[in-house]
Amino acid sequence: MLIKRLAIIGVGLIGGSLARALRRAKACGKVIGCGRNKTHLQKAVDLGVIDEFHLDVARAVKDADVVVLATPLATTESLLMAMQGCLKDDVVITDVGSAKGSVVSAARKALDHHLSRFVPGHPIAGTERNGVEASFAGLFEAHRVILTPLPETTASALNLITKMWETTGAEVVHLKVEQHDEILAATSHLPHMLAYALVDCLAGMQDRDEIFNFAAGGFADFTRIASSHPQMWHDICFSNRKQLLKALDRFDSHLNTIRSAIKNDDSDALLELFARAKEARDKFTDQRGKRNNDSTE
Amino acid sequence: MLIKRLAIIGVGLIGGSLARALRRAKACGKVIGCGRNKTHLQKAVDLGVIDEFHLDVARAVKDADVVVLATPLATTESLLMAMQGCLKDDVVITDVGSAKGSVVSAARKALDHHLSRFVPGHPIAGTERNGVEASFAGLFEAHRVILTPLPETTASALNLITKMWETTGAEVVHLKVEQHDEILAATSHLPHMLAYALVDCLAGMQDRDEIFNFAAGGFADFTRIASSHPQMWHDICFSNRKQLLKALDRFDSHLNTIRSAIKNDDSDALLELFARAKEARDKFTDQRGKRNNDSTE
Numbered sequence: 211m212l213i214k215r216l217a218i219i220g221v222g223l224i225g226g227s228l229a230r231a232l233r234r235a236k237a238c239g240k241v242i243g244c245g246r247n248k249t250h251l252q253k254a255v256d257l258g259v260i261d262e263f264h265l266d267v268a269r270a271v272k273d274a275d276v277v278v279l280a281t282p283l284a285t286t287e288s289l290l291m292a293m294q295g296c297l298k299d300d301v302v303i304t305d306v307g308s309a310k311g312s313v314v315s316a317a318r319k320a321l322d323h324h325l326s327r328f329v330p331g332h333p334i335a336g337t338e339r340n341g342v343e344a345s346f347a348g349l350f351e352a353h354r355v356i357l358t359p360l361p362e363t364t365a366s367a368l369n370l371i372t373k374m375w376e377t378t379g380a381e382v383v384h385l386k387v388e389q390h391d392e393i394l395a396a397t398s399h400l401p402h403m404l405a406y407a408l409v410d411c412l413a414g415m416q417d418r419d420e421i422f423n424f425a426a427g428g429f430a431d432f433t434r435i436a437s438s439h440p441q442m443w444h445d446i447c448f449s450n451r452k453q454l455l456k457a458l459d460r461f462d463s464h465l466n467t468i469r470s471a472i473k474n475d476d477s478d479a480l481l482e483l484f485a486r487a488k489e490a491r492d493k494f495t496d497q498r499g500k501r502n503n504d505s506t507e
Numbered sequence: 508m509l510i511k512r513l514a515i516i517g518v519g520l521i522g523g524s525l526a527r528a529l530r531r532a533k534a535c536g537k538v539i540g541c542g543r544n545k546t547h548l549q550k551a552v553d554l555g556v557i558d559e560f561h562l563d564v565a566r567a568v569k570d571a572d573v574v575v576l577a578t579p580l581a582t583t584e585s586l587l588m589a590m591q592g593c594l595k596d597d598v599v600i601t602d603v604g605s606a607k608g609s610v611v612s613a614a615r616k617a618l619d620h621h622l623s624r625f626v627p628g629h630p631i632a633g634t635e636r637n638g639v640e641a642s643f644a645g646l647f648e649a650h651r652v653i654l655t656p657l658p659e660t661t662a663s664a665l666n667l668i669t670k671m672w673e674t675t676g677a678e679v680v681h682l683k684v685e686q687h688d689e690i691l692a693a694t695s696h697l698p699h700m701l702a703y704a705l706v707d708c709l710a711g712m713q714d715r716d717e718i719f720n721f722a723a724g725g726f727a728d729f730t731r732i733a734s735s736h737p738q739m740w741h742d743i744c745f746s747n748r749k750q751l752l753k754a755l756d757r758f759d760s761h762l763n764t765i766r767s768a769i770k771n772d773d774s775d776a777l778l779e780l781f782a783r784a785k786e787a788r789d790k791f792t793d794q795r796g797k798r799n800n801d802s803t804e
Binding site: 335336403406424426437 | 631632633635650651653690691693694695697698699700701702703704705706707708709710711712715717718719720721722723725726727728729730731732733734735736737738740741744745748751752754755757758761762764765766768769770772774777778780781782783784785787788789790791792794795
């Protein structure tokens with residue numbers, strides 16, 4: 211068995227789906243949940259996602275072989291601090307946060323000799339729904355999981371977490387912390403900002419109800435991610451602030467190219483940008499199609 | 508029979524789907540196609556979408572009871588001009604353009620006494636795919652079609668086009684030209700600009716292939732519309748330029764609120780905007796869900 215005793219701190223969509231996937235693969239023994247809300251945790255027990263729970267993180271991680279932090283980014287440092295004294299020597303700790311630079315800083319502050327047992331991680335999967343009720347064992351199948359090991363991380367810790375994610379059906383990739391944060395700012399954090407800003411922009415217009423009534427399928431797809439969890443995204447913004455601000459600036463200059471072309475009747479510039487974007491998007495669709503086909507073979 | 512002889516100028520996704528829907532409902536007799544590409548038009552005949560075709564628009568509209576313009580917006584004026592002398596007195600002309608102000612100007616310039624037989628229209632439906640091969644009879648079901656009649660438009664012309672669209676399963680709404688253009692700028696044209704700008708922004712980064720490989724489902728949904736037809740969107744931008752520039756400015760101020768909040772550590776402002784947007788988006792999903800349920804009953 212890969213993990214005898216697994217502690218999941220934060221039993222929501224991601225934490226819950228991970229527990230379900232590992233259970234389905236018979237890759238873990240006892241699963242201990244931890245969180246702040248007793249009702250939610252009891253729900254997770256009732257759903258068979260976890261075996262038992264503690265509200266106190268120190269008790270939850272006691273004797274655990276693997277500890278997974280699946281909580282909002284802002285809580286990382288205090289949680290690591292709180293569990294520090296109760297961890298087994300050979301425990302492996304990992305997290306699922308969408309920004310890695312801030313998590314690594316938190317770990318360096320909070321963890322002492324356990325730093326070598328810490329493997330920062332980020333599964334590129336999720337839906338706009340939240341909570342253990344939305345969790346399912348197949349969430350990570352054919353999705354990427356990025357691990358950003360520290361220079362201090364031991365090979366055995368990295369191997370265990372790599373295997374853990376592979377067991378869920380995910381494809382594991384190792385990246386540098388800065389690489390992760392730059393890429394995710396562009397492909398995930400920036401689009402979320404655009405979706406939030408767009409919906410807020412429309413909601414602020416006169417006749418807002420009428421306006422939403424005329425929105426077509428494209429709009430629904432485009433703004434789906436604006437239904438994501440506000441607190442979670444608030445934390446991500448501040449955790450990946452530097453890269454996100456850079457991405458916002460880059461985006462601005464491209465949107466300004468479009469605006470100027472429309473303003474100045476620059477037909478060629480507009481057509482060129484649209485054609486270039488369409489080509490890149492179509493290529494992305496092809497690659498994605500290929501990857502999804504490969505993964506089902 | 509609602510329409511004995513129907514001329515479709517531009518037999519692509521929209522024109523082709525309209526012909527298919529009316530045929531399915533046995534609401535039209537002969538369907539004449541018109542376009543610039545003989546191969547595409549022959550394909551439309553082979554697929555049973557149209558009965559015959561002409562490359563010359565004057566010949567295509569001869570004896571037609573209804574003429575539907577389903578061509579790029581930039582061609583509207585010259586096409587109306589070219590058909591002007593060959594139209595039956597009691598013909599009804601309509602179009603499917605995504606901007607209505609420019610279409611109305613074109614009609615006022617090109618159409619003489621037939622202006623009263625013109626009904627500007629816009630079905631809020633489509634996919635990012637193009638061409639008659641992508642057309643299907645159900646495209647307009649449970650979707651809205653906006654008609655923006657002129658003061659000169661006769662009731663009989665408006666009634667016929669309203670019935671035509673209702674026959675396809677669409678819900679027909681009448682709006683003023685300016686209302687249409689403001690609403691569509693916000694719900695459709697602006698999101699397309701954002702998707703194009705985002706994809707172009709990512710495609711311009713170093714390691715672009717790697718970056719697209721890390722994009723998750725949210726990104727795929729968000730940028731789907733960037734695969735739309737560049738020439739079509741080029742035309743829409745210039746046709747609805749005034750309202751689109753206004754919408755871009757409004758969007759900018761909301762994105763700037765987010766950027767400033769991140770820059771200035773204004774946790775409350777960020778959380779407030781995200782929560783407000785989520786609420787509006789969730790409400791939109793509920794309404795949409797209700798409407799779709801209603802329409803299938």
